[in-house]
Amino acid sequence: MTLHRVRQLKIVDDVLNERDAQDAIFGTQDLPNGTGPHYEPEAVMYADAYRESCEQAFRDGLGTFRHVFLEEVFEAMAEADPAKLRAELIQAIAVGVKWVEAIDRAAEVEA
Structure with a gap:
């Protein structure tokens, strides 16, 4: 392995x-999912804003895990369809795991 x-x-x-x-x-x-525009009318606007912020940060060479993670989280918050919400949450969780991997690798280098 x-x-x-x-x-x-x-x-x-x-x-x-x-x-x-x-x-x-x-x-x-x-609990209810609590996602989608009917729970948070601005959810789609936030998702679009975080997507653009992430894309701009990477265009500028300043992209971080924070940018990618928040983009995925806010895309999930904007999604009302349960199947699509599940897919978005899996993406957010996967980015979170990737971020923790990077933290762990950095700690191994420092040790």
């Missing part, structure tokens, strides 16, 4: 442990 995969599995394990802790505190929660 590659170091890359080992790092990813550790992150996923950390996420699953956090989920177990959340369930221990709050129990199973079946």
Whole structure:
């Protein structure tokens, strides 16, 4: 198994442990999604703004994980369709994992 995969599995394990802790505190929660324009009328505007901010930052050579992550999160917040929302959330989670991988790699270099 590659170091890359080992790092990813550790992150996923950390996420699953956090989920177990959340369930221990709050129990199973079946809350409304709370996404889409009917919950937040400005949701699409925010998603468009974060998408443009991300694209501009990368055009300027200043793109960061923050830009990419917020773009994905706000795209999810703008989505009302459950299947599309799921896809957007998976993208946001994947960017979050990628970001944590970069943090872990930097920590390994510093150690």
